[in-house]
Amino acid sequence: MPQKSMDKIMALAKRRGFIYQASELYGGISGFWDYGPLGAQLKKNLRDAWWEDVVLDPCGGRPGPNGEPVRIVPIDTSIIQHPRVWEASGHIAGFSDPMVDCRETKQRYRFDHLMAYAPVEGREPAPVLFAFMPDTPSESKQRKKAEKAFGEPRVVPLASIPRTEWDRVLAPDAGKPGTLTEPRAFNLMFRTYVGATASEDDVAYLRPETAQGIFVQFKNVVDTTRVKVPFGIAQVGKAFRNEVTPRNFTFRSREFEQMEIEFFCHPSEAHGWYAFWREERVRWWRSLGLAGESLQLREHERDELAHYAREGAGTSDVEYRFPFTAPGFGELEGIAHRANFDLAQHQEYARTSLEYFDVERGELLPNGSRKGEKYLPHVIEPSAGLDRGVLALLCEAYTEDPGRASPELLLLSRRLAPIKAAVFPLVNKEGMPDVSERLHAALRRRFARLGLIEHDAKQSIGKRYARMDEAGCPFCFTIDGQTLQDQTVTVRDRDTAQQERIAIDRAVEYLEERLARV
Numbered sequence: 001m002p003q004k005s006m007d008k009i010m011a012l013a014k015r016r017g018f019i020y021q022a023s024e025l026y027g028g029i030s031g032f033w034d035y036g037p038l039g040a041q042l043k044k045n046l047r048d049a050w051w052e053d054v055v056l057d058p059c060g061g062r063p064g065p066n067g068e069p070v071r072i073v074p075i076d077t078s079i080i081q082h083p084r085v086w087e088a089s090g091h092i093a094g095f096s097d098p099m100v101d102c103r104e105t106k107q108r109y110r111f112d113h114l115m116a117y118a119p120v121e122g123r124e125p126a127p128v129l130f131a132f133m134p135d136t137p138s139e140s141k142q143r144k145k146a147e148k149a150f151g152e153p154r155v156v157p158l159a160s161i162p163r164t165e166w167d168r169v170l171a172p173d174a175g176k177p178g179t180l181t182e183p184r185a186f187n188l189m190f191r192t193y194v195g196a197t198a199s200e201d202d203v204a205y206l207r208p209e210t211a212q213g214i215f216v217q218f219k220n221v222v223d224t225t226r227v228k229v230p231f232g233i234a235q236v237g238k239a240f241r242n243e244v245t246p247r248n249f250t251f252r253s254r255e256f257e258q259m260e261i262e263f264f265c266h267p268s269e270a271h272g273w274y275a276f277w278r279e280e281r282v283r284w285w286r287s288l289g290l291a292g293e294s295l296q297l298r299e300h301e302r303d304e305l306a307h308y309a310r311e312g313a314g315t316s317d318v319e320y321r322f323p324f325t326a327p328g329f330g331e332l333e334g335i336a337h338r339a340n341f342d343l344a345q346h347q348e349y350a351r352t353s354l355e356y357f358d359v360e361r362g363e364l365l366p367n368g369s370r371k372g373e374k375y376l377p378h379v380i381e382p383s384a385g386l387d388r389g390v391l392a393l394l395c396e397a398y399t400e401d402p403g404r405a406s407p408e409l410l411l412l413s414r415r416l417a418p419i420k421a422a423v424f425p426l427v428n429k430e431g432m433p434d435v436s437e438r439l440h441a442a443l444r445r446r447f448a449r450l451g452l453i454e455h456d457a458k459q460s461i462g463k464r465y466a467r468m469d470e471a472g473c474p475f476c477f478t479i480d481g482q483t484l485q486d487q488t489v490t491v492r493d494r495d496t497a498q499q500e501r502i503a504i505d506r507a508v509e510y511l512e513e514r515l516a517r518v
């Protein structure tokens with residue numbers, strides 16, 4: 001399959017009002033994006049699909065490994081939590097990347113990402129080594145300089161060059177060597193202050209994940225609802241990370257939305273639930289149209305595992321082959337067995353027992369009931385990125401077809417398409433607009449909860465179809481001269497560009513049938 005162009009996808013996303021650069025009027029702000037009218041609706045449709053398939057009808061009724069329906073309840077917790085939450089979770093001590101600064105240009109770089117051009121082994125030591133960030137303009141710029149200095153260069157990680165030799169290293173954007181500082185830990189959490197005094201005692205953090213809000217309310221949910229383990233708590237919401245190198249459009253942003261499930265189970269059942277969620281989450285992404293070889297499930301190697309996941313069943317990523325990662329893949333969702341790490345930490349830091357009393361376990365008593373068992377549940381966490389999901393769907397849907405009036409179109413699934421249908425009068429006169437407006441109103445009344453229904457009377461009909469193809473709209477209804485005689489309309493199918501004629505009073509039913517299919 002030919003490689004899709006990220007530049008073209010980004011241009012279409014802007015042109016059709018899916019995604020804009022945040023604060024573009026002021027030159028933009030790195031790592032932040034805004035969703036335009038179609039993007040906001042597409043994002044809502046993906047969020048709603050997750051909510052329906054996770055909270056309202058978990059897993060489409062598929063039973064869990066215990067043979068029972070999967071139970072999940074929703075929650076909506078604050079972005080700002082007590083700062084001790086982030087001490088307990090390990091984010092204050094551990095949520096950091098090693099960074100080096102350039103004293104000359106004031107640029108900051110991820111130490112473990114920096115590479116350098118050095119002479120091939122056995123050659124004279126070079127007076128200068130040329131550091132660069134892969135996949136940025138510094139890579140080719142520094143390579144040219146290195147070729148001039150010592151012919152065909154060798155690429156080495158900056159970390160492999162002893163610190164004593166750093167006075168010879170030319171930083172990626174610097175004019176003279178020796179300007180890089182020692183690596184230092186840089187915390188990815190955004191800091192803010194709660195209250196008016198803004199002293200160090202008032203420091204708070206914007207949450208870097210929605211998960212911790214769930215863990216700290218676990219006890220309240222158990223005490224105030226009828227849930228029983230195994231069950232999950234689900235949350236969708238914003239998360240913030242001061243990423244050092246935000247890049248690849250919305251893929252690595254500083255403000256993004258997560259869709260997370262923390263699924264609590266008995267420790268002895270964690271392996272079964274982990275296997276279940278791995279399979280279920282891939283199945284879900286496939287059901288939305290991320291089919292074929294561009295989607296994969298990858299089990300983490302032992303040395304990749306987060307500190308809380310080392311002893312457990314493992315961690316897997318659902319990955320998509322984005323145009324900027326191809327032929328490799330980028331993470332869309334992580335599924336981690338977090339064991340009881342988070343509940344144990346909060347239990348210790350808050351000095352409150354978070355143990356669960358399971359009345360269905362423990363020794364069988366003579367009266368037929370069970371003695372019960374107290375334990376800290378284990379957690380399986382399927383954690384997905386909403387913005388990355390939207391990006392993957394846009395990349396997957398983007399299609400070039402030079403044979404069409406719209407050589408670029410979006411083959412979005414009917415469930416997710418932001419515009420569900422458009423209604424056009426063939427010409428903006430001869431009584432056609434009256435009929436098209438009535439049909440538009442009828443369709444809107446019936447389908448508004450699913451997405452947008454557009455009405456457009458401007459430009460040639462070919463241009464209007466092309467515009468809707470680019471927006472990913474699956475159906476266009478056109479009122480023409482014949483409509484006024486026999487009360488029929490044409491319906492054009494985006495995927496085939498074919499038209500058929502149906503009775504106008506069947507239009508609602510026609511759309512209903514088709515939108516019910518993916």
Ligand code: GAP
Pocket residue numbers: 208209210211241243250251252253254255256257258260331332333334381383384385386387388
């Ligand atoms: N609670 C676990 C957790 O937060 P994560 O792998 O760091 O795990 C989960 O994040 C998901 O959030 C990722 O799979 C990704 O889709 C999304 N995500 C993480 N960082 C992101 C960023 N900087 N920009 C956009 N999405 C991001």
